[in-house]
Amino acid sequence: MAEKRKKKLGIKQRYSMLTRGLGWDTTYQPMDKVFPYDNYEGIIIHDWEGWEDPFRLTMDAYWKFQSEKEKKLYAVIDSFAQNNGHLGITDARYVNAIKLFLTGVSPLEYQAARGFTHVGRQFRGVGPRVACQMQAIDELRHVQTQIHSMSHYNKFFDGLHSAPHMHDRVWYLSVPKSFFDDARTAGPFEFLTSISFAFEYVLTNLLFVPFMSGAAFNGDMATVTFGFSAQSDEARHMTLGLEVIKFMLEQDERNIPIVQRWMDKWFWRGTRMLTLVGMMMDYMLPKRVMSWREAWDIYFTEAGGALFADLARYGIKPPKYADIATKEAEHISHQAWNIFYNYTHAAAFHTWIPEKEELDWLSEKYPDTFDKYYRPRLEYLDKEEKAGRRFYNDILPMLCQVCQIPMGFTDMDDPTTISFHSSEYQGNKYHTCSHGCKDIFDYEPEKYVQAWLPVHQIYQGNCGGAEVPDVLKWYNFNLGADNMEYQGSPDQKLWDEWQAHRKKA
Amino acid sequence: MSRIVSITLQNNDDARPIIEAIEKDNPDATVNLYPAMVKIDCDGRLIVKQETVEGLLGREWDVQELHLSIVSIAGNVDEEDDYFELSWNI
Ligand SMILES: [Fe+2]
Numbered sequence A: 001m002a003e004k005r006k007k008k009l010g011i012k013q014r015y016s017m018l019t020r021g022l023g024w025d026t027t028y029q030p031m032d033k034v035f036p037y038d039n040y041e042g043i044i045i046h047d048w049e050g051w052e053d054p055f056r057l058t059m060d061a062y063w064k065f066q067s068e069k070e071k072k073l074y075a076v077i078d079s080f081a082q083n084n085g086h087l088g089i090t091d092a093r094y095v096n097a098i099k100l101f102l103t104g105v106s107p108l109e110y111q112a113a114r115g116f117t118h119v120g121r122q123f124r125g126v127g128p129r130v131a132c133q134m135q136a137i138d139e140l141r142h143v144q145t146q147i148h149s150m151s152h153y154n155k156f157f158d159g160l161h162s163a164p165h166m167h168d169r170v171w172y173l174s175v176p177k178s179f180f181d182d183a184r185t186a187g188p189f190e191f192l193t194s195i196s197f198a199f200e201y202v203l204t205n206l207l208f209v210p211f212m213s214g215a216a217f218n219g220d221m222a223t224v225t226f227g228f229s230a231q232s233d234e235a236r237h238m239t240l241g242l243e244v245i246k247f248m249l250e251q252d253e254r255n256i257p258i259v260q261r262w263m264d265k266w267f268w269r270g271t272r273m274l275t276l277v278g279m280m281m282d283y284m285l286p287k288r289v290m291s292w293r294e295a296w297d298i299y300f301t302e303a304g305g306a307l308f309a310d311l312a313r314y315g316i317k318p319p320k321y322a323d324i325a326t327k328e329a330e331h332i333s334h335q336a337w338n339i340f341y342n343y344t345h346a347a348a349f350h351t352w353i354p355e356k357e358e359l360d361w362l363s364e365k366y367p368d369t370f371d372k373y374y375r376p377r378l379e380y381l382d383k384e385e386k387a388g389r390r391f392y393n394d395i396l397p398m399l400c401q402v403c404q405i406p407m408g409f410t411d412m413d414d415p416t417t418i419s420f421h422s423s424e425y426q427g428n429k430y431h432t433c434s435h436g437c438k439d440i441f442d443y444e445p446e447k448y449v450q451a452w453l454p455v456h457q458i459y460q461g462n463c464g465g466a467e468v469p470d471v472l473k474w475y476n477f478n479l480g481a482d483n484m485e486y487q488g489s490p491d492q493k494l495w496d497e498w499q500a501h502r503k504k505a
Numbered sequence B: 001m002s003r004i005v006s007i008t009l010q011n012n013d014d015a016r017p018i019i020e021a022i023e024k025d026n027p028d029a030t031v032n033l034y035p036a037m038v039k040i041d042c043d044g045r046l047i048v049k050q051e052t053v054e055g056l057l058g059r060e061w062d063v064q065e066l067h068l069s070i071v072s073i074a075g076n077v078d079e080e081d082d083y084f085e086l087s088w089n090i
C-alpha cells in the first residue's frame, strides 16, 4: 500500500477547519451577553484555544460512520423481531432487567440529548461547542434505537408500555430522573463534569459493559446490539469528559477546588444511582457475567485508580467517600434487592427469591457478607412465600432528600443499622441516606429543598389519590400484571407455556 | 499505583484484525475475553497502528473505522491519521 492516496489535509487540520474555522467573535453584541452562562459558575478560562479535541471527527466522517452503525443495528433489530428473538433468552426473569433499563435508563439518554443541546449553545469556545452538539445528536440516536429495540419485548411482556410517563412519576425512577434534573439545572461546566466526566468517563463502564455483556450472555441479541451501537459513541463522550476536566484544571488554579467539589458530588450521586445496576447484575441476570463487586474492582478501583493518579499532578484527589463506596460494593446490591422485594407491588417489574444455585453463586462472590447478612433473610422470605405469606411492605418509605432512594442502606461498618443523617434548613428537617448525600444537601440546600420526592408527593395528594392502587393507576400500571412477585405473574405463565411447547416440539 | 490503559472492542469480524494488530504492536498487553467483547489492558500506553491493521486486513483502513467497534477506553486519547494511542502521563 505504498502509493496510498494522500488526503490533502491531515486529520488535525481538517478538524480545526471545522471547529476554529467556523467560529467567530461577535461584534455587535458583547461575547459575555451572547454566552452568559459559561462564567457564572466561577470557572476561569483565559484561552479557549487551549481546548484540545481528542477525537477529530469531522462532519462528513461523522455522518458516514453513524449511518454505518445504524444500518448494522437495524439489520439486527429486524432479524431479532422476524425470528422471535425473545424466545431465545435464558429466562423470562431476565426481561425485568430490560424493563428497568427502558424506564430508568433510556429516558436519561433523552435527558442527555436535551442537556448537551443546551450546553452546546452556551460555551463560547468552539471546540467544546462542536463536541457537545455532536453528542446531543448521538444521545437522541441512543434513546430512539433503544425504544425501537425494546419495543419488541413490549409485544409479549408486561411493564414496558409507558416508559416516559413512568419515568416522570414512579418512585424509584425518580432516582435516575433527579440525577439528570440536578445536572441539567447546573451550569454548563458542572453539567459536563457530572455527565461527561463522573457519569460517562468514571462510571458508565459499570452500567453499559456488564449490562451489554450480560445481555449477550442471556441471549438478548437486540439489547447487545443497541448497547454496543450506543457504546461506540461513548468512547467519544468519555474523552469529552476527561478533556473538560483537564481544560478547567490547566486554565487557572482557582478552578481546582470547584472541580474537586463537583467530582466529589457527582461521584457520590453516580454511585448511588448505579445501585440499580448492581442489583441487576447480582439478581436479575439468570446467567451472570461478573458480580457487582468484581465490576467495581475492575472499573472503579483499577481504572479509576489510574485516572486519579493521572489527575494528581493538577492537585486533584480521588473523590471523597470513594472508600465508603468501595465498602458498599459488598452490600448495596443485596440491600437494594431487598427494598424492591418489599415494594414490588408498587414497581413495574417483578422480583423473586433467587434459586438455590443463584444463592450459592452469591455466597461464593460475597464470602464476607452474603452468608452472614443477606442469605438468611432471603431464605426466610422464601419460606414465608412458600407458606402463602409473600411479604409486601405497605408502609411508604422515607426517601433521601438528595439521591431519592428509600432510606434502606446501612452503615457500612455496621450492616444491621440503617444509616440516617439529617440537616436543618429554614426551620425544617431534611433527611439524607449517607455522608455523601448530606454534604451535597448542606452545600446547596436551596436547590435540594425543591426536590420532587415521590413519597412526599403521594402524601400531599398529588399522585392520583390516597390509596396505593390509585397511585399505581396514576403511574399507568396494569395492576396484577406489571407489578407483584414473579412467581405466578402473567409473564411467567406465558414463558412456561412457550417452554412446554418447545418440549413437545 | 495502577497505570493501566485499556481499550474494549466488540468481539466481531470488524474488530478481530484490530485486536490482532494491538497484540502485535503491544507485546505487554493483556487480552481479557468477556461475552461479546474483548478488553485489552496495557501498562501506561497502548497503540493501534494503521499500518499493522492494514497489513492484516489486506486493504486500506481508516483509523477512524475504530469508531465502529469501540466499546470503551481508559487513558488520554491521541488520534492521528496513522495511529490511535492511549496513555497516562505518570
Ligand atoms: Fe447515550
Ligand SMILES: [Fe+2]
Binding pocket: A112, A139, A200, A233, A234, A237
Ligand atoms: Fe453518552
Ligand SMILES: [Zn+2]
Binding pocket: A272, A400, A401, A402, A403, A404, A405, A432, A433, A434, A437
Ligand atoms: Zn442519598
